[in-house]
Amino acid sequence: MPSATVNKPRPSELLSRLTSAEPEVKVRALREVKNQIIGNRTKKLSFLKLGAVPAVAGILADSIDDVTENNNCNNTNNFLVQSAAALGSFACGFDAGVQAVLDAGAFPNLLRLLANPNEKVVDAVARALRMIYQSKLAPKYDFLQQKNMEFLISLLNSEKETVSGLGASIITRSCETNLEQKALFDAGILRKLNSLLEGGSLSQRDASLESLATVFRNNPEVISKFAGPEIGRPLSSIIDLAKDRYPRTRLLACMCLIVIRNASPHFLQDIGIKTKLIHILLELLDDPGQVGDEAPFAFSSLIAQKEDLQKLALEANAIDKFHHHIKKGSLHPRRYEGILLALADMCSKLESCRSKFLSLQVLNLVADALTDYNAGVRAAACICLKSVTRSIKNLSAGYFMNETIVIPLVQLFLDPSTSVQVAALGATSNIVVDFTTRKSIFVQCGGMKQLVQLAKSMESSVRSNALWALKNFVFQADNRLKEGVFSELTASLLSSLIRDPEPSVQEQALALVRNLVDGCINLIEFVFAEDGLILGAIGRQLQCASKAEIGIQGMYALCNVASGNEFHREAVMQLLFTQMGDKNQSFVVKFLQSNDSQLRTATVWTIVNLTCPSSPGAPCRLEKLRNAGIVSQIKNMVNDPCVDVKVTIFFIFRICFLFASLFWLT
Amino acid sequence: MASSKKVIMREEWEKRLNHIRIRKEDMNKLVMNFLVTEGYAEAVAKFRMETGTEPDMDVAMIMDRMAVKEAVQCGNVEDAIEKVNDLNPEILDTNPELFFHLQQQRLIELIRNEKIEEALEFAQEELAPRGEENQSFLEELERTVSLLVFKDVSNCPVRELLDISQRLKTANEVNAAILTSQSHEKDPKLHSLLKMLIWAQNQLDEKATYPRIKDFLKATLENPAV
Numbered sequence: 089m090p091s092a093t094v095n096k097p098r099p100s101e102l103l104s105r106l107t108s109a110e111p112e113v114k115v116r117a118l119r120e121v122k123n124q125i126i127g128n129r130t131k132k133l134s135f136l137k138l139g140a141v142p143a144v145a146g147i148l149a150d151s152i153d154d155v156t157e158n159n160n161c162n163n164t165n166n167f168l169v170q171s172a173a174a175l176g177s178f179a180c181g182f183d184a185g186v187q188a189v190l191d192a193g194a195f196p197n198l199l200r201l202l203a204n205p206n207e208k209v210v211d212a213v214a215r216a217l218r219m220i221y222q223s224k225l226a227p228k229y230d231f232l233q234q235k236n237m238e239f240l241i242s243l244l245n246s247e248k249e250t251v252s253g254l255g256a257s258i259i260t261r262s263c264e265t266n267l268e269q270k271a272l273f274d275a276g277i278l279r280k281l282n283s284l285l286e287g288g289s290l291s292q293r294d295a296s297l298e299s300l301a302t303v304f305r306n307n308p309e310v311i312s313k314f315a316g317p318e319i320g321r322p323l324s325s326i327i328d329l330a331k332d333r334y335p336r337t338r339l340l341a342c343m344c345l346i347v348i349r350n351a352s353p354h355f356l357q358d359i360g361i362k363t364k365l366i367h368i369l370l371e372l373l374d375d376p377g378q379v380g381d382e383a384p385f386a387f388s389s390l391i392a393q394k395e396d397l398q399k400l401a402l403e404a405n406a407i408d409k410f411h412h413h414i415k416k417g418s419l420h421p422r423r424y425e426g427i428l429l430a431l432a433d434m435c436s437k438l439e440s441c442r443s444k445f446l447s448l449q450v451l452n453l454v455a456d457a458l459t460d461y462n463a464g465v466r467a468a469a470c471i472c473l474k475s476v477t478r479s480i481k482n483l484s485a486g487y488f489m490n491e492t493i494v495i496p497l498v499q500l501f502l503d504p505s506t507s508v509q510v511a512a513l514g515a516t517s518n519i520v521v522d523f524t525t526r527k528s529i530f531v532q533c534g535g536m537k538q539l540v541q542l543a544k545s546m547e548s549s550v551r552s553n554a555l556w557a558l559k560n561f562v563f564q565a566d567n568r569l570k571e572g573v574f575s576e577l578t579a580s581l582l583s584s585l586i587r588d589p590e591p592s593v594q595e596q597a598l599a600l601v602r603n604l605v606d607g608c609i610n611l612i613e614f615v616f617a618e619d620g621l622i623l624g625a626i627g628r629q630l631q632c633a634s635k636a637e638i639g640i641q642g643m644y645a646l647c648n649v650a651s652g653n654e655f656h657r658e659a660v661m662q663l664l665f666t667q668m669g670d671k672n673q674s675f676v677v678k679f680l681q682s683n684d685s686q687l688r689t690a691t692v693w694t695i696v697n698l699t700c701p702s703s704p705g706a707p708c709r710l711e712k713l714r715n716a717g718i719v720s721q722i723k724n725m726v727n728d729p730c731v732d733v734k735v736t737i738f739f740i741f742r743i744c745f746l747f748a749s750l751f752w753l754t
Numbered sequence: 755m756a757s758s759k760k761v762i763m764r765e766e767w768e769k770r771l772n773h774i775r776i777r778k779e780d781m782n783k784l785v786m787n788f789l790v791t792e793g794y795a796e797a798v799a800k801f802r803m804e805t806g807t808e809p810d811m812d813v814a815m816i817m818d819r820m821a822v823k824e825a826v827q828c829g830n831v832e833d834a835i836e837k838v839n840d841l842n843p844e845i846l847d848t849n850p851e852l853f854f855h856l857q858q859q860r861l862i863e864l865i866r867n868e869k870i871e872e873a874l875e876f877a878q879e880e881l882a883p884r885g886e887e888n889q890s891f892l893e894e895l896e897r898t899v900s901l902l903v904f905k906d907v908s909n910c911p912v913r914e915l916l917d918i919s920q921r922l923k924t925a926n927e928v929n930a931a932i933l934t935s936q937s938h939e940k941d942p943k944l945h946s947l948l949k950m951l952i953w954a955q956n957q958l959d960e961k962a963t964y965p966r967i968k969d970f971l972k973a974t975l976e977n978p979a980v
Contacts, residue, residue, distance in 0.1 A: 119836075126839050127846040127853035130883040173843045180847040215844055249937070289937035 099124075099131075099138055106143045115166055118147060122174040132182055141178055141185070145192035147171045152197055155204070168201065169212045176216030179223065186223040195220065195227065202243075202251065214250035221257040229262035237275050244280045249292060252284065256295035260302045269307045278303060278314050285325050290334060297329065297340035301347045308352040315355060323348070323355065330368055335379040339372055339386060346390045362397060365390055366404050373413055373427075384410070384426030392433045398441060407434060407444045414453050421462035428457060428468035435475040442479040446487075451476065458496040463505040470500065470511035477518035488519045489526040491533065498535040506547050513542070513553035520561040527565055531572065536561065540576045548590040555585065555596035562603045570604055570611055579617040583625035591634050598626065598641035605648045612652040615645075616659070623649070627663040630675050636684035643679065643690035650697035654705050657698055661709055665716070680721050685730035692722065692736040699743045707747050719744070762964040764977055782807040784944055791942040793820040793929065811938060819932045826925040831860040838928065845935050852931050854884045854891050858898050859924045862915055865901050873902060 097105070097120070105117035121140060125132045135141075148171040154164045175194055178185035189195070198220075201213040220226050230236050243255030259277070263269060272278065281303075284296040304311050315323050326348075329341035342365055349356045356362075369390065372383035387406075391397040410427050413419070419427070431450070435442045445451070454476075457469035477488050488494075497519070500512035516539075520530055530536060539561070542554035558577075562570050574582075585597035601622060605612045615622040626642050633639045650660045664676055679691040695718070699710045713719055728734050786807045789798045795816040798809050809816070818841055825834035835856055838845055846853045857880050864873035877899055885895045897912050904910035914920065930940035948970060955966050965975035 122843070123836055123839055126843050127850065128880075128883070129887055173839070177843055177847055180844070212843075215842075291937050 099135060099140075103135075103138050103140055103143060106140070106147065111163060111167075114147070115163075115170060118144065118167070118170045118174065122170055122177060125174065126177045129182065132178055132185055136178065136184060136188055141175070141188035141194075142192040144171050144174045144178075145189065145194040145197075148175065148194055148197055152200065165206050165209055168204070168206075168209045172198065172201065172209070172212035172216045176212065176219045179216065179219040181219075181222075183223055183225055186220055186225045189216075189220065190225065190227070202254075207248070210248065211250045214248070214254045218250070218254045218257045221254070221261045226261050229258050231263065231268045231271050237271065241275060241277065241280070244277065244284075249289060252288075253291060253295050256281070256284075256292075256299040259299040260295075263299075263302045266307050266309075269303045269305075269310050272303050273310045273313060278310075282314075282325065285329070290337070293329065294337055294340055297326070297337070297344050300326070301340075301344040304344070304347050304351060306351050308354075311348055311352045311355065327361070330364070335372055335375045338368055339379050339383060342368055342372075343386050343389070346386060350389070359400070362400055363404070366397070366401050366406065370404060370406055370409050373409060381420050381423040381426065384423065384430040387430045388426070388433045391430075393436075395437050398434055398436075398438050401434060402438070402441050402444060407431065407441065407448065407450070410434075411448050411450050411453070414450070421460075421465055424457065424460070425462070425464040425468040428454065428465065428472045432468070432472040432475040435472070436478070439479060439481070442476050442482070445476055446479070446482065452492070455492050455496060458493075458500060463503070463508050466500060466503065467505070467508045467511040470497070470508065470515045473497070473515035474511070474518055477515060483518070483521055484523045486522055486526045489522045489529055491529070494519070494530060494535060495533050498530075498533050498538055501535075501538040501542055506550060509542070509545075509547075510549050510553050513539075513550070513557050517553070517557040517560045520557060521563060523564075527561065527569060530561065531569070536573060537576055540573075540581075543577070543581070543585060548588075548593055551585070551588065552590065552592040552596045555593065555600050559596060559600040559603050562600065564607070567608050567611065570607075574604060574614050579614070579621045583621040586622065586625040586629050591638060594629055595635075595637045595641055598629070598638060598645055601626065602641055602645040602648055605645065609652050612649050612656055615649055620659070623659060623663060627666070633675070636682060636687045639675075639679050639682070639687045640684070640690050643687070643694050647690060647694040647697055650694055654703055657703060657709065658705060660694070661698060661712065665712070674716060674718070676716075676718055677721055680718070680725065685728075685733060688725070688728065688730065689732040689736060692725075692733060692740065695722070696736060696739050696743070699740065701743055701746050706743070710743070710747055760962040761978060762962060764965045764975060767965045767975065779807070784942075784947070786810075788942040788944050790816060791933065791939070793823060795820055811936070815936065819929060822932065823925045823929050826856075826859065826928055827921055829859075829863045829866070829921060831856055831863060831924075834928065838932065841932065842935050845931050849931055850884075850888055851891075852927055854881075854888070854894070855924050855927055857881055857884060858894065859921065861898055862901070862920065865907065866916055870902065877902070 097117075102117050102121055102124075105113050106121070108114045108117070121135060121144070125135055147167055151164050151167040151171065155168070175189050175198070179189050195217075198213050198217050201209060202217075204210055204213070229240075231240070240255055240258060243258070244252050246252050246255075259272065259281075263272060278300065281296045281300050284292045285300075288296065304314070326341055326344055329337055330345060332338050332341065345356055345361070345365060366387075369383050369387045372386075373380055375383070387401075391401055410431055414424070414427055431445065431454075435445050454469050454472050457465055457472075460466055460469070473488075473493070477483060479487075482488065497512055497516055500508055503509050503512065516535070520527065520535075536558075539554045539558050542550050543558070545551050545554070558573060562573055582597060582601065586594060586601070588594050588597065601615065604614055615626070626645055630639060630642045630646075633642065646660050646663070650657050664674065676691060676695075679687050682688055695713065699706050699713070710719070722737055722740055725733060725737055728737065782801075782805050786798065786801060786805075786809050789801060790809050790811050793816055795813055798816055799813055801807065802809060802813075818837070822834050822837045822841070825831070825837060835846065846856070861873055861876055861881060864870075864876055881895055881898070885892045898915060900912055901907055901910065901915060907913060907916060933940045951967070951970075958964065959966070963978045965978055967973055968976050
């Protein structure tokens, strides 16, 4: 055969040959299409756009009919093999292809063909189905139906690797709920998978590990049944595979063990296995391929939220290793993202990890990642920054409030990806809690104005995170800074944010007000601007607060307002009472009766500020509160379980005692 | 240094070696494994007949694989690609690096046969998209395309691409990928054994002076230097 054909038919020409009446022409065109698309994503896309998939699916369907009519066997089988292979290739790692194959109705035909007597046909069909099941778009497999479970069992029992591999990939893709996991266990599937682990080929072992992990996920009951009476044995085969010679097997075994650890407090908790897992995963980073790309994600799932593991990983020099890999540069974006997220998890709780991170100068490399072309990398860099900036020691020293970090971070506020914006806001929220005088740097690079812009975003997560950052920014900031923020925000924007449809936005807006008015008495005037827009919004929002957190922030805001002068206190009183109207109970009483101790505390503190004896209007206000039944409600709280509440109520009793005549008359 | 190392003379060494028993069946299996992995289908069949050793793979499968390897070695890359896809379409679909190297070899063959216009078209239509899909191929792509720039390719900086060894490299890569897809190890066990021997000798060199094997083809014991 010549090494290169001179006149290759154009794709559209090939496509028309697929519908030719002559079988010879048709099968050659089919084979040509298949050979052109395998390995070639660009060609897959262009053939897809020309409508190749329905044409090939049609050939598959016609050939099935020929099988049933017992037409020319060899020819038919050839058509079946080639069309199944082509469909499988369209679906391989290519979601648009998977969708096209499903839309063309080929899926049920492929399933039927698994029973075909010809081995090559079954192989091609099983591969095609496995490609489909590797995609999120695969149809959901209903394990709970008896005949489906039987079909799955028959797949796993098959001698053919392609078919048993299909069975495993169906489990990996479709098994989601605890009910399904239990059904698979009850049907004996796990025993079958375990036998493939111990006696199967390389690909069967790998497929088995993935399926087992799926069935174990978040299901301690199934895990303990599997580890069962032969205690340790099934688990020991998985542990052995973590030391296998093939890197992919090691990674999959580790991932399975991690799923077991995370689901069940009884297994794999000793320090030996923990250390082993950490070392194996760190060593897998050296793999240049996909295994090395995925290793940091497995590492994250092992250590996330677990201080003991983070400590062990620190001792195993995890941070040094990650640093070493990032320094090398030109990383695959997936690997880069994984390493940054792993660093974020390492530094999420322990100051010792953050110190190590900072001492190795990893911060500069992470700052570079903020401008990476890949959105996942940018977001991961922000998440990493958020973890590291929890270091109070370094925050207080103003370590992070510098241009290398702040400028690229502020630029990410305008990032096209929402998840990057939100992640950048998260990191910013920590950085702006700066106790030095360097907060002005943030204003100078336009950060504060950007935050206010983001508070108007269409995305509620962006709005609430922007407000969070502003809230932290004004925390104990000087008056000038606070005035700057308020004039940029304006009373009308802030009051509309307090009344935002999203509860998380309401909460952050109220907390922002709380921090703004805290401190100097002049700042309290903010809530009275434009005819008391903000104060009114607070009142209305407290009346219909959908969750305790909103009540807490709102009450603390009022508490701070009431710490001002008489005018301020009277205004708050009026607010508490105008909202009462008709038979509706005052939200004050509702808050005092709340299950949330923080809400009760905030409310009683507000009352303390309103009835503070040094103010001339206090007795009058106390009388009003008594008439509204609030004082007697407070008296009932004398045995409140929360210490903060009890102590505050003591103050109120002292106040009442000072106005003895009023108190004893109740 | 030499004085602190233990010295083992040849007689003593040979006596110890003679105590070790190696089974004939094991050696036969090693030979069979070598023949299967390297793809000598006829030799596999003959050896099986003569010794009764079972190959760990169907002879037919070995022959299929050899057809692919030979096609690459003869420069018939398109034929090789078609054969691989008939064997198992997943191999090239899930091995972007291998696929790129095969396409690269196709381009090299076009240039070798002085089909320059076709080569240019091929580079643009088939190879350039590979570089777009995967940035790590760009450097190699540039090297290959630069062959088109030189008038005298046999003297240019990238002339080793035209060497037969380049074909062999690609052929071995395909062979290994096919073996892996069949869940078979891509290197013969003999290979690992020899590596183990060299490593073990290197380790022992630090502790003792003994009759070591220098020439693996002859496997003769060299007298220790005293």
